[in-house]
Amino acid sequence: MTASTTRRTTAAHSRLAAVGAIAVAGALLLTGCGDQTEENGSGTSDTASTSAAPLADKLPQAIRDKGVVKVGSDIAYAPVEFKDDSGKTVGIDPDVAAALGKQLGVKFEFENGTFDTLITGLRSKRYDIAMSAMTDTKDRQEGIDSETGKKVGEGVDFVDYFTAGVSIYTKKGDDQGIKTWSDLCGKKIVVQRGTVSEDLAKAENEKCPTGKKIAIEAFDNDQQAQTRLRAGGANAGSSDFPVAAYAVKTSGGGNDFQLVGEQVEAAPYGIAIAKDNTQLRDAIKAALDAIIENGEYQKILEKWGVTEGAVEEATINGGK
The missing domain is CATH 3.40.190.10 (Periplasmic binding protein-like II)
Incomplete structure (x- = not known):
């Protein structure tokens, strides 16, 4: 998704994704609809304690102290993130966030917001990250309004974790x-x-x-x-x-x-992080690489029937 630069801006060159990817649709309902998070207010992922988390020391001290990563997300985009019948936040993003939390020893707390305001919320420090099926684009990285071509902010960094057309x-x-x-x-x-x-x-x-x-x-x-x-x-x-x-x-x-x-x-989804928060960015990248390596990432995508969007490693600012 995007805000004139969520994927939810248009990439410089259009290209077709693999025809075989359409087969994913048939698998979507054959997978489970649960998640790996425990709801707490606006959507908090349950994680292991900091002492048991192998990558906890990579986080900024302020986030380690509070034990929470605040996530801005438009929670109405099934199956990426949405509310189930009980009101619990579920989907691909909450599951990935919960897995990242186990590596980092913190909870990822989802807060609902309108998609086109998420980067603004990140800029104002309402959120630590934005995770909402957001396409990583050069315009977003550089803070450019894709419609006018004018600079509207300092831009954000992305940790890319999925590919979708x-x-x-x-x-x-x-x-x-x-x-x-x-x-x-x-x-x-x-x-x-x-x-x-x-x-x-x-x-x-x-x-x-x-x-x-x-x-x-x-x-x-x-x-x-x-x-x-x-x-x-x-x-x-x-x-x-x-x-x-x-x-x-x-x-x-x-x-x-x-x-x-x-x-x-076809382009990458990225976890958006403020440009001045490189330590958090690098910690999330390390955690994503860890769950790719240990197989947890693949299991999440299998659960939601979207394995054809898998990446082999985390990438920073891979969008074009």
Whole structure:
């Protein structure tokens, strides 16, 4: 996701993800829907004590002292992060955060926020990190507004932990001839505000002929966009592939939506951290490398049916 630079900004060059990645959709509901966190207020991941954590000494002392990493997240983006029926924060990100916490000896406490305000919250130190299916892009790294090209902040660093493309979906059995982004000309699409999906729609709209422009309706969260499409208020929706695939498999028992075409704009999700907090950044990178090496990372992705988005090692600022 993004805020004119969440993935949720458009990468410099569009490219198709592997066709085989579409098979992930079929696996999503075959996996479990629990998580490895214990809810505490706004969503706190349970971890081992600091004394038992092998990488605790890598953290800044202030975070070790308080024992908590505050995480800004838009908790409405299943299966990456969302509330289950009991109100508990679950998903890929909370599970990865809990695993990182075991290595670092702290709890990762998720706080809900609107996606396009997360980097601002990081800048104001409301959060220590932002973890919300956020695409690592050069614009975000440099604090550039992707629409205007103007610098709006000091930027952030990312620790990249997953790779995902963007997908289009329609009502089931009614794709209206939509297979690619160019097929959206003359039609209406619903998206989450500030995401790569919105950026892609705007970029495609510039290519559409006069009289066949794309009507773009943006919402605060993806669930609102899905509701609009489900009610017949648009021709198509777009989200990151894991999110779109999960909606296709779960909404209406799998009867509401269908994926169309292939993923585009495959790019890394990153954990966003303030530029001046390099010690925390490096600690999180070390913890991510540790859970990749010990197999816990792979188990989390298997649980959520998204193994094709796995990375082999943590990368800092790998987005283009």
